[in-house]
Amino acid sequence: MTGLSVRNLSYSYGSKRALDDVSFSIAPGAFSALLGPNGAGKSTLFSLLTRLFTTEEGQIEIAGHDISREPRAALAKIGVVFQQSTLDLDLTVKRNLSYFAALHGISGRDARTRIDAALERLDISDRAGERARDLNGGHRRRTEIARCLIHSPSVLLLDEPTVGLDAASRKAITDYVHELSRTDGLTVLWATHLTDEIADADRLLVLHQGRLLQDGIVGDLRGAAPLSDYFLAQTGAAA
Amino acid sequence: MTGGIRAPLVALGAIVTREALRFVRQRERFLAALVRPLVWLLVFAAGFRAALGLSITPPYQTYIQYETYIVPGLCGMIILFNSMQSSLSLVYDREMGSMRLLLTSPLPRWWLLFCRLAASTAISILQVYAFLAIAALYGIKMPAVGYLAALPALVVAGIMLGALGLALSSLIKQLENFAGVMNFVIFPMFFLSSALYPLWKMAESSKLLHDICAVNPFTHAVELIRFALYGEFNAPALGWTLLSGIVFLALALWGYDPARGFIRRKA
Numbered sequence: 369m370t371g372l373s374v375r376n377l378s379y380s381y382g383s384k385r386a387l388d389d390v391s392f393s394i395a396p397g398a399f400s401a402l403l404g405p406n407g408a409g410k411s412t413l414f415s416l417l418t419r420l421f422t423t424e425e426g427q428i429e430i431a432g433h434d435i436s437r438e439p440r441a442a443l444a445k446i447g448v449v450f451q452q453s454t455l456d457l458d459l460t461v462k463r464n465l466s467y468f469a470a471l472h473g474i475s476g477r478d479a480r481t482r483i484d485a486a487l488e489r490l491d492i493s494d495r496a497g498e499r500a501r502d503l504n505g506g507h508r509r510r511t512e513i514a515r516c517l518i519h520s521p522s523v524l525l526l527d528e529p530t531v532g533l534d535a536a537s538r539k540a541i542t543d544y545v546h547e548l549s550r551t552d553g554l555t556v557l558w559a560t561h562l563t564d565e566i567a568d569a570d571r572l573l574v575l576h577q578g579r580l581l582q583d584g585i586v587g588d589l590r591g592a593a594p595l596s597d598y599f600l601a602q603t604g605a606a607a
Numbered sequence: 608m609t610g611g612i613r614a615p616l617v618a619l620g621a622i623v624t625r626e627a628l629r630f631v632r633q634r635e636r637f638l639a640a641l642v643r644p645l646v647w648l649l650v651f652a653a654g655f656r657a658a659l660g661l662s663i664t665p666p667y668q669t670y671i672q673y674e675t676y677i678v679p680g681l682c683g684m685i686i687l688f689n690s691m692q693s694s695l696s697l698v699y700d701r702e703m704g705s706m707r708l709l710l711t712s713p714l715p716r717w718w719l720l721f722c723r724l725a726a727s728t729a730i731s732i733l734q735v736y737a738f739l740a741i742a743a744l745y746g747i748k749m750p751a752v753g754y755l756a757a758l759p760a761l762v763v764a765g766i767m768l769g770a771l772g773l774a775l776s777s778l779i780k781q782l783e784n785f786a787g788v789m790n791f792v793i794f795p796m797f798f799l800s801s802a803l804y805p806l807w808k809m810a811e812s813s814k815l816l817h818d819i820c821a822v823n824p825f826t827h828a829v830e831l832i833r834f835a836l837y838g839e840f841n842a843p844a845l846g847w848t849l850l851s852g853i854v855f856l857a858l859a860l861w862g863y864d865p866a867r868g869f870i871r872r873k874a
Contacts, residue, residue, distance in 0.1 A: 418711045422865045444713040452704035456625070458632055470621030471712035471719075473614025 370429065371396040371555025372417075372523050377426030379412055386412040388578040390426070394571065396522065397553035399546055401566040401586070404575035405603055410559040411451060413575070414527045417557075418448050431522045431555075444472065447516030447554075451527040453508055455515075457501040461492065464500055465515050472519040479518075486514040490544070506537030513541065517548075523555045524548070530565065538565065546570075563595040576603045618714050619722045626726035629696070640689060640734045644681035645741060652677050664805055666837040675747050678739070679833035680802025682757075683825060685738055686731040686765050691793055693727035694772030698779050710863070717860055720773060724856075727772070728765030735761055753836040760835035763845065764828035767852035771824075774855050777862025800826040801833075824851035 373393040379386050387409045394400045404410050415421040417428060419439055428435040433442035455464050462483060469479040487493045490510040500508060509529055516524065526545065530538040542558075542565045549556045558565070566572060568587035573580060581602050582589055590598040630636065652674040667676075700706040709719050739754065749757075775788055797803075799816065800823050810817035820826050827847035834841035 418707070419865055420707060420710055440713045440715070443711060446711070448711060450704055450707055452707075454704045454708045456705055458629070459625070463628075467621050467625055468708065470617045471709065471714065473617050473714070475617040475620075 370394065371398065371431060372557060373427075373429040374413075374417075375427045377413070377416065377423065377428065379409075379416060379421065379423045379425065386578050387416070390575070390578070390580045392573055392580060392583050394555050394557060396431075396555050397549060398571055399549040399556045399558065399567075400571040400573060402557055402559040402573045402575055403561065403563065403566065403599060404559070405561055407577075408561075408575045408603075409578040410575060411527060412578075414448070414450070414525055414559065417525055418446060419443060444519065445522050447519070447521035447524045449509070449512045449516055449524075449526045449529045451529075451531060451559075453512065455500040455508055455511060458499060460497050460499055461487070461503070461511050462496040464511065465518060468515045469518050474519060482518045482520075486517045489517070490514040504537075505533050506540070509533060509537070509541055513545070521554070523557070525557050525559075527559045528561070529558070530560070530562065538562075563599055566595060574599065574602050615714055615718050618712065618719065619725065622709075622719070622722040623726040623729055626693075626723070626730060630730050636692065637734070640685055641738055641741070643688065644684055644738050647677065647681055647684070648674060648742060648745070648747075664807070666834045666839045666841075674745075676805070677803055678742055678747055678749075679836055680800070680829050682735045682738065682761070682832050682836075683764060683800070683802055683829040684797060685734045686728075686761065686768050686828070687793060687797060687825060689731040689734060690727060690765070690768035690772040691775075691788060693723070693730075693769060694776040694779075694788070697723065697773065697776035698781075701776075702781070710865075716863060720859060720863055724766060724769040724773060727769045728762060731765045731769075732758070732761045749836045750838055752838040756838050757832060757835045760831045760845075763848050763852065764832055767824060767828055767848050767855060770852050770855035770859055773859035774862055777859060796823060796825045799823050800829055802826075802829050824848060827851070 370393045375391050377390045378388055390409075390413065392400075402410055402413070412421070416423060417430070417435075419435055419442070422436065428442075430442040431445040433445065435442040456467070459467065465483045465486065466475075466479055469475065469482065474482065484493070487496055490513060492507060492510050492514065495503060495507055495511075500511065503511065513526075513529070524545065529545075530541055533541070545556060545558060546567065548554050560566070566586055568585075570586050572582065572584060572586045572589055574582040586595060593601075656673040697706065700709075709723075710716065712719060735757075736754075739749070739757075743749075771792075775792065779788065799820050801809075801820060802825070806817055806820055806826070809820050824847060827844040830841050831844040831848050834844065
């Protein structure tokens with residue numbers, strides 16, 4: 369069983385092809401970076417992986433569940449952080465998390481235990497009673513990551529989760545998710561256009577103009593060249 | 608985790624609580640919801656009392672004052688405006704991204720949308736009873752049984768108008784376009800109904816307008832509430848309101864279906 373499998377996936381907005389025959393699979397517990405410039409199709413791919421969009425062209429399996437045939441089982445296995453924040457800014461951190469837990473059918477003592485554990489892990493327990501509006505960008509992102517762990521997913525999808533954050537917050541969040549993948553065996557798909565968020569040992573998927581250009585281990589793909597140069601060469605050559 | 612009846616009920620509780628908290632936070636929304644019908648009742652109705660003669664029509668057994676006539680219509684107005692407010696907050700949620708959280712829950716999408724509908728209806732009903740309490744203090748009292756009998760009528764009307772709001776929210780691309788809903792949905796629905804004047808009165812002015820009023824689902828929601836407030840049951844009004852509710856609900860589910868609806872272009 370793969371953690372995440374995408375086969376021959378295509379999607380169009382009218383006549384504009386946003387994804388074109390994209391295929392890849394990620395082993396359970398692997399961290400994969402989806403690298404692509406703006407407009408590459410990353411957000412469209414995430415919308416398909418989370419069933420905000422559906423398509424008849426291609427197949428998606430999440431932790432062994434086909435998302436078109438078993439959408440509920442597949443969605444129950446996903447933890448997702450969207451590019452745009454989905455926190456209710458007027459609710460406290462804890463209420464945001466308990467609302468999410470309830471959307472997954474978790475309530476009462478079970479929810480409280482999971483929420484406390486998630487806040488503890490992300491080192492934001494002291495912010496639990498604060499309104500999300502009062503948090504800085506880094507803490508809001510931490511809250512969203514804590515939230516997406518509450519239902520114990522096996523696949524984490526993060527769509528440019530560090531957008532708008534300062535360098536220290538970006539590093540802290542990137543390191544933390546790498547560690548989650550290692551220690552908890554979570555399958556991670558991390559979409560970004562920032563090459564410094566990707567480690568040499570990570571799996572790399574390069575998406576450009578809706579097509580998957582490269583799929584391999586970062587260190588092997590880039591050779592001696594810096595990843596940013598390699599990425600520019602790939603996307604520049606394909607442009 | 609999501610099997611059985613427990614998980615959907617947990618989600619229902621959370622969604623209703625969230626909407627209630629949002630409503631409580633927006634005190635001006637509650638005040639506006641009450642001030643709007645009260646202005647109609649205390650100012651507009653007082654002015655029109657002399658101009659509009661009302662004959663005895665069911666459910667009324669005797670001549671009534673115009674203020675008494677428009678109370679059920681103003682209850683409908685509260686639900687109509689609140690449903691559109693809820694629709695607006697759905698569009699806002701979608702633009703702000705929090706709608707994604709709801710739509711990526713493993714619970715069935717139709718249930719999640721129904722939860723939003725139930726939350727909006729519950730808030731509308733609270734507002735209606737607050738308005739009825741003020742109307743009673745003003746001297747417009749219903750039979751005691753009417754206050755109880757109105758509850759199911761308010762639920763049906765709330766679900767129907769909430770479903771309309773839900774369907775509209777799936778059609779509206781941007782928050783800015785919502786002003787159009789006011790002009791093209793709320794005002795025509797309200798004025799082309801029996802909320803402010805009986806249909807026979809409208810027929811005297813224009814047969815066409817009367818016919819439009821007669822097929823307007825809001826007219827039937829108002830009549831359902833009007834009869835219920837006097838402890839009476841209006842079967843045709845219930846039938847029309849339910850039928851309209853089913854159509855609007857089907858439209859909303861279609862609109863929010865990721866494979867077919869409008870939401871796919873902008874979620």
